[in-house]
Amino acid sequence: MTDCSQPEAPMASLSGRYVYNGGVADNAGFVSAARQAYTQAELHNPMYALASPVYTQPAATAREGASSDDPVFTLHVDVDGTDPLGVVSGQVAGPEIAASTPAHFIGRVSENALDAGARKLVVDEFRFTWPDTGEVVDRLELVVAPGGGAPTAEVAFVVVGGGRRHGPYNVARESAHFRQIEVEVDIEEGAVAAEPYVTTMHPVRPMDLLEETLTLESAFAKAGLSIVRSPSGDAIKTTAAGADRRWSFPELHDAMQSHWSAFANRPQWKMWIFLAGLADSDSLGGVMFDADVREPGGVDRQGTALFTLCPHFHTPEGDYPTSNAPAPEAARRELFFNLIHESGHAFNLAHSFQKQEGTAWEPPPWMALENTPQALSWMNYPDEATPGGGSAAAWFYERFRFRFDDGENLFLRHAPGRFVEMGNETWFQNHGRVALGTVDPRLELVVRAPTDTFELGEAVFVELRLRNVSDGPVLAHRNLYPSDGLVEVAVTNPRGERRPWQPIARTRSTVATEVLAPGQALYRELNITMGQLGFPFKEPGPYRVEVSYHNTDGGTAAAVMQLHVRPPRSYDDGRAISTLFEAGVGRVLQAGGSRLMDEANDKIDWVADRLGEGHPASYYFGAVRAVPMAKPYKLLRGDSDEVQVAEEDPEFVERRLSPVVERPAEAADVVGHIVYRRLVDTYTDAVVETQNREQGRQAQSAMLELFRARGVVQPVLDDVERRVDELR
Numbered sequence: 001m002t003d004c005s006q007p008e009a010p011m012a013s014l015s016g017r018y019v020y021n022g023g024v025a026d027n028a029g030f031v032s033a034a035r036q037a038y039t040q041a042e043l044h045n046p047m048y049a050l051a052s053p054v055y056t057q058p059a060a061t062a063r064e065g066a067s068s069d070d071p072v073f074t075l076h077v078d079v080d081g082t083d084p085l086g087v088v089s090g091q092v093a094g095p096e097i098a099a100s101t102p103a104h105f106i107g108r109v110s111e112n113a114l115d116a117g118a119r120k121l122v123v124d125e126f127r128f129t130w131p132d133t134g135e136v137v138d139r140l141e142l143v144v145a146p147g148g149g150a151p152t153a154e155v156a157f158v159v160v161g162g163g164r165r166h167g168p169y170n171v172a173r174e175s176a177h178f179r180q181i182e183v184e185v186d187i188e189e190g191a192v193a194a195e196p197y198v199t200t201m202h203p204v205r206p207m208d209l210l211e212e213t214l215t216l217e218s219a220f221a222k223a224g225l226s227i228v229r230s231p232s233g234d235a236i237k238t239t240a241a242g243a244d245r246r247w248s249f250p251e252l253h254d255a256m257q258s259h260w261s262a263f264a265n266r267p268q269w270k271m272w273i274f275l276a277g278l279a280d281s282d283s284l285g286g287v288m289f290d291a292d293v294r295e296p297g298g299v300d301r302q303g304t305a306l307f308t309l310c311p312h313f314h315t316p317e318g319d320y321p322t323s324n325a326p327a328p329e330a331a332r333r334e335l336f337f338n339l340i341h342e343s344g345h346a347f348n349l350a351h352s353f354q355k356q357e358g359t360a361w362e363p364p365p366w367m368a369l370e371n372t373p374q375a376l377s378w379m380n381y382p383d384e385a386t387p388g389g390g391s392a393a394a395w396f397y398e399r400f401r402f403r404f405d406d407g408e409n410l411f412l413r414h415a416p417g418r419f420v421e422m423g424n425e426t427w428f429q430n431h432g433r434v435a436l437g438t439v440d441p442r443l444e445l446v447v448r449a450p451t452d453t454f455e456l457g458e459a460v461f462v463e464l465r466l467r468n469v470s471d472g473p474v475l476a477h478r479n480l481y482p483s484d485g486l487v488e489v490a491v492t493n494p495r496g497e498r499r500p501w502q503p504i505a506r507t508r509s510t511v512a513t514e515v516l517a518p519g520q521a522l523y524r525e526l527n528i529t530m531g532q533l534g535f536p537f538k539e540p541g542p543y544r545v546e547v548s549y550h551n552t553d554g555g556t557a558a559a560v561m562q563l564h565v566r567p568p569r570s571y572d573d574g575r576a577i578s579t580l581f582e583a584g585v586g587r588v589l590q591a592g593g594s595r596l597m598d599e600a601n602d603k604i605d606w607v608a609d610r611l612g613e614g615h616p617a618s619y620y621f622g623a624v625r626a627v628p629m630a631k632p633y634k635l636l637r638g639d640s641d642e643v644q645v646a647e648e649d650p651e652f653v654e655r656r657l658s659p660v661v662e663r664p665a666e667a668a669d670v671v672g673h674i675v676y677r678r679l680v681d682t683y684t685d686a687v688v689e690t691q692n693r694e695q696g697r698q699a700q701s702a703m704l705e706l707f708r709a710r711g712v713v714q715p716v717l718d719d720v721e722r723r724v725d726e727l728r
Helices: 040-044 216-221 249-259 327-346 406-414 571-578 583-591 598-611 617-629 650-662 664-689 693-709 714-726
Strands: 016-020 029-031 055-057 072-078 087-093 103-115 118-124 136-145 152-159 165-175 179-188 225-229 270-276 284-288 303-307 443-448 453-455 461-468 474-477 487-492 498-501 506-509 513-516 521-527 541-550 556-566 633-635 644-646
Touching: 016 152, 072 136, 072 152, 072 165, 072 406, 087 136, 087 406, 103 136, 179 216, 216 225, 216 327, 249 270, 249 303, 249 583, 249 633, 270 327, 284 327, 303 327, 327 506, 443 541, 461 474, 461 513, 461 541, 461 556, 461 664, 513 521, 521 664, 571 598, 583 598, 583 617, 598 617, 617 650, 617 664, 650 664, 650 693, 664 693, 664 714, 693 714
Parallel strands: 179 225, 179 270, 270 303, 443 556, 453 556
Antiparallel strands: 016 072, 016 165, 029 055, 072 087, 087 103, 103 118, 118 136, 136 152, 152 165, 284 303, 284 506, 443 461, 461 521, 474 513, 487 498, 487 541, 541 556, 633 644
């Protein structure tokens, strides 16, 4: 691995993390006897068997020799250095640490005066309850002095009314950074290094921008975070992959779990960055490809992949660089930008234009979350922020100072650790609703499914159709999949709980636009069986699915549908189906298969066998087992720095997809026409490979007959008919 370490941003003279009496940790919670964290799903749903009784994990461990009456606390002081916010936050636990839930606060500095070499700070506009006494604290007074080594502070907590104080406590600064994260960076053979980047490399920039050599470390140091690069980074050899150098989502997820030396299916301040060559889509520049699954074993935000040879974003010949000349410098700039953008998602940062889409973390009212489509931040899309449309991003880069904005810095530096830590809480959610005044009457959005009634455990596929219902042309984007952030989905369950649905990836893709003629439509299937918050359809009853579409001009469209989930056909079926609702299985069902997650694959096979071939769930179970076997599959195992390739198995594909082609109407009702066609094409390719060409022709002919009977659009019928003719 190339050593890209560079001098970090100037260290704050006083800002950083201060601890007293050992400090409060970010990993307090509920654990098993083996100290493995329980998920919220395991704690709140008795359908999951617990490995042991539930134990509380202390938020802190008091230092030896401390007074039994002393509190334990950590303060984040943010008053100088790079982009200071004038904020102090903290966590405070009582002396009975094991039984104490830490109080968290974020306050604003209202007084900041220099006195005899020390800085006197007064912090207010916050409230929290002092542990053990129940008193409300609303003021913090600090005297911070540089000292001979690390700065120290004298800290007093003032109770409402000023009649009582806790302290003063003498506190030492533990670090000039607010948090520390270990990052392993692996780079594929032939991929392009994303760093370092010199801020003056491209001539389109703020005229007074200082020249800096930025790396992953220095970019996040500006936000107050310490990136420690793991020595385990590898150069990944891909000779065995031959001509197929493209990575699919299932291959990436398998690679992370198998190869990353620090992977653990639990929250941790660690992440993996994989600098790959190409994704299976030329328009995909990067992806945060592992996301929270609110089921047992579910962890999120641990892996980021950057596709350094992406033709659209990262090569001088691409549309994005040529629209932001000089192209070679633009390609380098965008590559580094996307490295920080995707890494920001791993810290749970939302896109700049999506910050208000529902949060579990509430920032203080004096710095409320706002959707800022033209924010000058790493978390924005430079071309979308730039007026005028297209790939031009000059307006953004003429103003961008290579930083996160103040709201993002507040989150990274001061939010409770569980919201920032990789694999912990998910706070960014979307709601799938739009303001009535933004609706574009020229666009009609429809969400539909072949059936409105599903069996418990059956895959739930819906189709989106965006149609121009006006008499004139309409410019619309084609990014109908929610991972790009322009389409939002929410599901209301039978108990009336409305929750967002998000896929288990966030992507940086080309925003592709198209002028829709009157009556013309765009289509996209969505597999909403499982998402970032787990399985939405886990119980019988009625459900509501809401979808919203956000166009590049600010116009919107919305749609809603109702569906029902039947009770299990028997008690034994219900028990078998309930074993599906865990994170490993969910990832396989959402990603479309895996060759390395053997435990999840075995569970899918076991449930399929118990339910029987005629159960609607069996069609998609067969699909997720067959599709990864339909072509050579890249494997990156933990004991190797070389990509291996597992060969295709057409006989296996034929066997597992036979129910799909033997019962075309039933299979199409389960997975929808778009996915059904894809599966029949996969089956056809497999049987042609095994010299059973006639079987492929029969499968295509049956699909053509079904599509004609159901009124599928003519271009699709023409394509299928051509395939039938080719197979004669």
